[in-house]
Amino acid sequence: MSSAAADGSRRLQLKLPATPAGFSRGFDELRHGLDALPLDPRARFGVELVFEEVVANVLRHGCRPNGETRIQLEVALEHDAVRLVFEDDGPPFDPRERPDPAPPTDLEHAPTGGRGLMLIRRFSSGLEYLRTPEGRNRLTVTVPRVQRDGKR
């Protein structure tokens, strides 16, 4: 069962199973939790986009053949950024090794997928990956709260 909690330290924690139902419930809980955080629209969109792409990727590629993969997320609101730390117990997967797809030349030959990481990179300022000693994937994504023009 997934759960969400936002406390005075401006942190949000979620746990969800890597299933379509867990994805949907987790996304609802994340958005509810984000409502309590003072985020500008771009940072809010960026956090939701990162959740969408990371969790969808775990569902598509990161599920263990036997047993249920579980995803844990901590969202921390910092002065200039929102830091999202995803952990899952699926097979090792370092998304930083995936290059962006080549720009599409025509509809017939355009790849249908592979754009998730490109979108994460566009809306974030940092992407770190670690395979923990406990055998978990830990992906840390930083979404800036301050736009390039200095506005927050």
Next chain:
Amino acid sequence: MKMDISEDAGVVKVGLVGRLDTPGVDAVETRLTAALVPRAARAIVDLSGVEFIGSLGLRMFITIARALTRKSGKMVLYAPHGFVAQVLETAALDDIIPVEPDAATALAAVRA
């Protein structure tokens, strides 16, 4: 995710309202594909009510547009706004699928 489909003078008009995240795409993709592809439709898709899109939403549009083109149909998207428009630009979607600012230009493009 809400989807309305109507037809006017040989053009299928699709209105999408809500979020094209994974649950949203799951909710509309099969119905949208079935409404457009078998009949090789010429379709315009109103994105003005779409407040979120991720890579799965992009994938859905590319898959349907490609299937339509192979059957001499066509799909034109129009009126994306805000960060949805930024996602489409980041993916250079308008290099392969027409993206128009409003319904009038979308209608002209789909009939071209």
